[in-house]
Amino acid sequence: MPTSGAAGVPGRPTGRLGTRRVRWGERFVVALLFVCGALSVATTVGIVVALAIPAIEFFRTVDLFDFLTGTNWSPLFADAHFGVLPLVVATLVTTFWALVVCIPFGLGAAIYLSEYAPDRARRVLKPVLEVLAGIPTVVYGFFALVFVTPLLRDIWFLPGDPPSTFNALAAGLVMGVMILPTVASISEDAMSAVPRGLREGAYALGATRMQVSMRVVVPAALSGIVASFVLGISRAVGETMIVLIAAGNQPNLTLDPTEPMQTMTAFIASAGIGDLPTGSIGYKTIFAVGATLFVMTFFMNLASARLVRRFREAYE
Amino acid sequence: MRWRERAFAALLFVSLAIGIVSLATLLVTMIVRGAPRLDLRLIENFPSSTPSLAGAQSAIFGTIWIISIVALTVVPVGIGAAIYLEEYADRSRWWNRLIELNIQNLAAVPSIVYGILGLAFFARGPLGLGPTVLAAALTLSLLVLPIVTIAGREAIRAVPDSIRQASLALGATKWQTVRRQVLPAAVPGIATGSILALSRAIGEAAPLTMLGALTFVQFNPDGPLSAFTALPIQIFAWISRPQEEFRTLAAAAIVVLLALLLLMNAAAIWIRDRSRQRW
Numbered sequence: 001m002p003t004s005g006a007a008g009v010p011g012r013p014t015g016r017l018g019t020r021r022v023r024w025g026e027r028f029v030v031a032l033l034f035v036c037g038a039l040s041v042a043t044t045v046g047i048v049v050a051l052a053i054p055a056i057e058f059f060r061t062v063d064l065f066d067f068l069t070g071t072n073w074s075p076l077f078a079d080a081h082f083g084v085l086p087l088v089v090a091t092l093v094t095t096f097w098a099l100v101v102c103i104p105f106g107l108g109a110a111i112y113l114s115e116y117a118p119d120r121a122r123r124v125l126k127p128v129l130e131v132l133a134g135i136p137t138v139v140y141g142f143f144a145l146v147f148v149t150p151l152l153r154d155i156w157f158l159p160g161d162p163p164s165t166f167n168a169l170a171a172g173l174v175m176g177v178m179i180l181p182t183v184a185s186i187s188e189d190a191m192s193a194v195p196r197g198l199r200e201g202a203y204a205l206g207a208t209r210m211q212v213s214m215r216v217v218v219p220a221a222l223s224g225i226v227a228s229f230v231l232g233i234s235r236a237v238g239e240t241m242i243v244l245i246a247a248g249n250q251p252n253l254t255l256d257p258t259e260p261m262q263t264m265t266a267f268i269a270s271a272g273i274g275d276l277p278t279g280s281i282g283y284k285t286i287f288a289v290g291a292t293l294f295v296m297t298f299f300m301n302l303a304s305a306r307l308v309r310r311f312r313e314a315y316e
Numbered sequence: 317m318r319w320r321e322r323a324f325a326a327l328l329f330v331s332l333a334i335g336i337v338s339l340a341t342l343l344v345t346m347i348v349r350g351a352p353r354l355d356l357r358l359i360e361n362f363p364s365s366t367p368s369l370a371g372a373q374s375a376i377f378g379t380i381w382i383i384s385i386v387a388l389t390v391v392p393v394g395i396g397a398a399i400y401l402e403e404y405a406d407r408s409r410w411w412n413r414l415i416e417l418n419i420q421n422l423a424a425v426p427s428i429v430y431g432i433l434g435l436a437f438f439a440r441g442p443l444g445l446g447p448t449v450l451a452a453a454l455t456l457s458l459l460v461l462p463i464v465t466i467a468g469r470e471a472i473r474a475v476p477d478s479i480r481q482a483s484l485a486l487g488a489t490k491w492q493t494v495r496r497q498v499l500p501a502a503v504p505g506i507a508t509g510s511i512l513a514l515s516r517a518i519g520e521a522a523p524l525t526m527l528g529a530l531t532f533v534q535f536n537p538d539g540p541l542s543a544f545t546a547l548p549i550q551i552f553a554w555i556s557r558p559q560e561e562f563r564t565l566a567a568a569a570i571v572v573l574l575a576l577l578l579l580m581n582a583a584a585i586w587i588r589d590r591s592r593q594r595w
Binding site: 023025026029030032033034035036037038039040041043044046047050051054101104105106107108109111112113116125127128129131132134135136137138139140141142143145146147177180181184208209210213231234235237238239240241244245265268269272273275278286287290293294297298301302304305 | 318320321324325327328329330331332334335336338339341342345346349392393394395396397399400401404405411412414415417418419420421422424425426427428429430431432433435436437440441458461462465489490491512515516518519520521522525526527528548551552555556563566567570573574577578581585
């Protein structure tokens with residue numbers, strides 16, 4: 001890009017190169033565009049302020065240590081307890097089951113699309129897969145409740161009781177399907193960025209397609225693949241409607257996915273629906289849990305962005 | 317080909333098929349369950365406690381109101397940010413890197429957190445709009461702003477530099493170059509990104525529940541400061557009721573919502589394919 005636009009007025013000698021008339025209209029436009037960009041910073045500041053101030057007030061009444069280690073969550077009852085562990089454990093349980101679906105199958109789909117699928121098939125299959133990511137989560141929640149849970153109850157063969165009407169397992173599995181295209185898409189991008197020379201070198205040495213995929217392409221794209229996993233975890237931790245509809249909404253400290261549970265996001269949403277009076281301890285609790293959730297997902301997103309950047313720089 | 321190779325290939329294909337089979341199952345389930353109520357009552361009637369009389373008219377109009385305002389705010393601001401970052405921002409300045417980092421991070425913030433932001437700033441707090449169309453639209457605008465910006469940047473980046481050089485060489489100013497050469501060339505990419513962002517906003521329920529959106533609204537919104545309900549919220553409300561008739565109704569409304577979203581997706585893909593330009 002040239003550094004100077006108009007070089008000067010014709011017929012009059014200009015001083016040095018780059019001197020020019022100040023164009024106020026241009027400056028105004030740049031300022032306006034800068035404001036548009038800066039709005040994202042304002043949003044982040046807004047989020048932090050919105051979460052931090054009520055959360056700090058909350059932690060004046062409730063001890064942070066008790067909050068983080070307490071096993072009893074009943075903030076809206078007369079006999080209020082503020083132990084966030086049941087919500088955190090429920091979040092981790094649903095996230096775990098989502099990952100059981102989206103990591104192996106997302107990676108498998110990515111390898112297929114990148115290494116095996118003919119070009120025409122990829123151009124059809126990838127958009128179809130991406131439609132999954134565009135389906136509203138309220139729809140997934142309904143699907144988990146009226147299709148997946150009954151299916152699990154019918155085919156249940158493991159020891160122990162079959163899942164109850166509301167359970168973490170169905171919510172987690174459906175969440176995994178929702179996240180699958182994200183994992184597949186980012187992993188596929190990372191694998192497509194691996195230079196052809198590496199593959200051709202391996203093929204020239206007599207490697208099979210599977211060996212090239214697993215021993216050359218996947219290791220070379222590893223940082224991008226791991227980034228897609230981290231982003232998937234972050235999506236699962238932050239997902240709300242599926243768990244709100246299908247997982248039950250009862251704070252329940254257990255690792256058994258067949259039982260109903262309440263995740264952090266589900267608590268926030270159900271407390272929000274309850275229309276709590278501004279300033280009450282219940283209202284502040286939303287922000288305390290929201291801040292916990294934001295901090296968790298923020299660091300995961302940061303890690304994911306770092307890893308994506310690393311793989312982008314590797315082969316340019 | 318050895319059997320391990322074949323098994324591996326089959327396994328990969330199954331991985332891909334799981335997603336696609338789930339999608340097909342989901343669509344079929346919704347259509348089958350919703351079929352008994354997929355009729356005009358859904359559009360003509362307002363929510364009602366009698367399932368056979370209930371419809372989603374106020375939710376449909378609420379969604380139209382919200383999406384119109386989201387489009388009006390998010391498209392210009394998102395494109396503005398994209399132009400700034402691609403054409404003007406000097407990446408060696410810390411504030412420009414900060415803006416970039418922020419947009420990336422905001423794209424991955426859970427939607428419920430935007431709901432908290434909307435609750436604290438738009439519905440209550442400084443703006444105090446209450447649970448209105450405007451509060452909902454502003455919340456959703458911030459939610460999808462990073463999507464529009466990121467898509468806009470990619471579209472602008474794809475315009476080759478020679479176009480800009482030629483325009484500047486003819487004496488156009490920087491802004492004239494951007495406005496008359498770069499932006500028109502980037503329109504298809506920007507349009508695709510905007511449609512996808514709006515389709516995301518149409519389906520969001522979590523942030524709206526935080527604002528205190530009502531679910532039993534027997535009137536259509538008459539302005540930005542009107543109370544509202546929206547399709548995903550209405551669907552959620554019907555799902556939460558125990559009666560089977562309401563779940564049928566929820567499935568029918570889901571079919572309407574999905575049809576709308578698939579149409580928008582198809583439009584985005586169509587625009588992208590039709591305008592693929594080789595420079």
